[in-house]
Amino acid sequence: MSLELRGISVTLGHGDARVTVLDGLDATFAAGTATALVGPSGSGKSTLLAVAGALLRPDAGQVLLDGADLAALSERDRARARRERIGYMFQSGNLLGGLVVVDQLLAAASIAGRSHRQLRPRAEELLTELGLGHRLRHRADQLSGGERQRVALGRALLLEPALLLVDEPTAAVDRTQARALTELIVGTTAGRGCVTVIATHDPAVLAVADSAFDMAPSPPERLSA
Numbered sequence: 001m002s003l004e005l006r007g008i009s010v011t012l013g014h015g016d017a018r019v020t021v022l023d024g025l026d027a028t029f030a031a032g033t034a035t036a037l038v039g040p041s042g043s044g045k046s047t048l049l050a051v052a053g054a055l056l057r058p059d060a061g062q063v064l065l066d067g068a069d070l071a072a073l074s075e076r077d078r079a080r081a082r083r084e085r086i087g088y089m090f091q092s093g094n095l096l097g098g099l100v101v102v103d104q105l106l107a108a109a110s111i112a113g114r115s116h117r118q119l120r121p122r123a124e125e126l127l128t129e130l131g132l133g134h135r136l137r138h139r140a141d142q143l144s145g146g147e148r149q150r151v152a153l154g155r156a157l158l159l160e161p162a163l164l165l166v167d168e169p170t171a172a173v174d175r176t177q178a179r180a181l182t183e184l185i186v187g188t189t190a191g192r193g194c195v196t197v198i199a200t201h202d203p204a205v206l207a208v209a210d211s212a213f214d215m216a217p218s219p220p221e222r223l224s225a
């Protein structure tokens with residue numbers, strides 16, 4: 001299992017707002033490894049996640065998930081890949097305020113056409129693994145920021161994705177929680193053997209992740225003559 005991006009180019013916007021965000025980008029992400037995607041604001045981290053997650057089709061290049069090119073699939077097959085092979089955990093968690101924790105996972109699974117009855121035991125087990133066994137019947141608005149992020153992680157993992165894409169998971173939590181949450185993501189990635197990519201500005205994430213990919217590496221230092 002791996003994710004390989006080859007020659008990815010993306011231009012966004014029109015007219016004066018046209019920006020080439022990615023220009024022939026190459027990157028490889030290995031299974032069982034959580035990679036921190038770093039780089040200054042505007043360097044294209046979220047865009048890269050959108051391309052990798054089949055949410056945005058690149059203007060050029062290949063997105064090879066286990067060797068099959070997601071960028072070349074029909075819209076229908078891309079939608080299926082999003083449902084069945086990719087888990088997303090985006091900034092604020094985007095939980096549904098009124099639903100209890102276990103139903104947050106099941107609601108997402110039912111959008112993917114899976115039965116609640118079949119998945120409920122797995123959802124409860126997964127939430128327990130994520131340290132939320134005592135919060136299964138809490139509503140999202142009764143949870144702390146870190147707990148909400150763990151629910152969002154559970155939701156992303158329920159259907160055992162090959163690829164887990166995470167955008168700024170620690171934006172709303174303190175340093176201790178940031179470290180704990182990242183350790184959970186890294187440990188889960190190793191345990192499941194999925195490919196995980198985490199866009200982040202947070203040094204705590206960078207410190208815990210298995211590796212880093214820099215969107216804008218600084219130029220090599222010039223040797224003085």
Ligand SMILES: Nc1ncnc2c1ncn2[C@@H]1O[C@H](COP(=O)(O)OP(=O)(O)OP(=O)(O)O)[C@@H](O)[C@H]1O
Binds near residue numbers: 040042044048199
């Ligand atoms: N629809 C759009 N039209 C034009 N430009 C866009 C559009 N969406 C994003 N951009 C530009 O593309 C660049 C990359 O954006 P992106 O969100 O991928 O960066 P980022 O590295 O994730 O930034 P941040 O760390 O601030 O979240 C930015 O300069 C942004 O202004």
